[in-house]
Amino acid sequence: MSENIAIVAHATGDLRVDPTPEPVPAADEAVVEIAYGGVCGSDLHYWLHGAAGASILRAPMVLGHEVVGTVLTAAADGSGPTVGTSVAVHPGTPHDVDGVVWPADRPNLAPGATYLGSAAHFPHCEGAFARRVALPGRMLRPLPAGLSLLGAALAEPAAVAWHGVERAGDVRGKRVVVIGAGPIGLLVVAVALHHGASEVIATDIADGPRSRASALGAARVLDARASQDIAELAADVVIESSGTVPGLHAAVDAAVRGGVVVLLGLQRNGDVDAPLAQAITRELDLRGSFRFNGEIDDVLAALADGSLKVDGVVTHVVPAADALDAFTTAKDSEASGKVLLDFTA
Known part of the structure; x- marks a missing residue:
């Protein structure tokens, strides 16, 4: 068995491939051999800035929440999949905070929620960018028959996109504009179609x-700086996927009067400039979208039956031992879509 390694953000600008101990699972945890891990924008932020929004890196942390792999050791308590099962991972865990009310049917809104590879709390929630990790059986989703680990590698970010599209309501027969065509924006295009x-x-x-x-099927693509063209789109639904202030303005501009704007891209922490007068006078519905719930199961089914077409979203697959090269590629949006780390290489 090859040495276990993990991709660790130590501090701003300090990303390392570190030897790591073999996982010692709790009774409800399985040991999973990770095959692929997708580099997310939050992973890049921890590396480049030492923070992702309000989540500040206060100690070295294993990154990664977009992972798929194979169960090596099943959970001792009998929960979760059996040995040899190929799985995707739902990285979130809801937790209460005393005195904070949240809807029980929307666990993504739990105020104390933890997420793999997140510095939102301290101690941090370690991620799953390692060759072998221990994960709760409840996080593991067996892959449908015929869906390979590589084919399932986009399940987590596609679930984020799926949740965002469904926050808009029924989009059948509607014009949908996607602001920002990074990996999440591309998956929004695929899900909307x-x-x-x-x-x-x-x-x-x-x-x-x-x-x-x-190439994914967008009928038109526009330069985000073509403000007049964007303002003339009159879209029924706009999904803001860039997480930028100009993107927020463009999303409001692009919406038809009475339309829906979904805020999927995470804006910077604190106050941001927003065209609220325009949103009010057009009676726009502004809807937030944060992570996802059970949508990952729908995504896996759609990937398996071929109805969710994501060809071309993954542009690079890089050995995990070369993680710094992978992260450097991933930060260049011109050159790359989704970059995967290959832990089997």
Whole structure:
């Protein structure tokens, strides 16, 4: 068995591939041999800035929450999948906070929720970018028959996109505009088409993301700086996936009067400039979207039956031992879509 390694953010600008002990599972945990891990924007932020929004890195932390793998040791308490099962991972765990009310049917909104590879709490919630990790059986989703580990590698970010599209309501027969065609924006394009949107239009400042959106099936792609063209779109639904203030303004501009704007891209912490007068006078519905709940199961089924078409979203697969190269590639949105770490290499 090869040495266990983990991808660890030690501090701002300090990303290392570290030897790590073999996992010692609790009774409700399985040992999973990770095959692939997708580099997320939050992983990049921890590396580049030592923080992801309000989640500040206060100690070295194993990164990674977009992972798939194979069960090596089943949970001792009998929960979760059996040995040899290929699995995707739902990385969230809801927790209460005394005095804070949240809807029980929306566990993504639990105020004390933890997420693999997140510094939102201290001690941090270690991630799953390692060759072998111990994970609760309840997090593990067996892959449908015929779906490979590589084919399932986008399950977690696609679930984020699926949740965002469904926050808009029924998009069948509607014009949908996606602001920002990074990996999440691309998956929003794919999910909107899967859900029956009559036309999907994507915007981005870079040629590479626009080309990838077009290849996925976007009917039109626009330079995000073409403000007049965007303002004339009159979209029924706009999904803001860039997490930028200009993207927020463009999303409101692009919406038809009475339309829906879903805020999927996470804005910076604190106050941001927003065109609220315009949103009010157009009677726009502004809806937040945060992570996901059970949508990962729908995503896995749609990936397995081929109805969710994501070809071209993954642009690079890099050996995990070369994680710094992978992260450097992933931060270049012109050159890359989703970058995967290959822990089997």
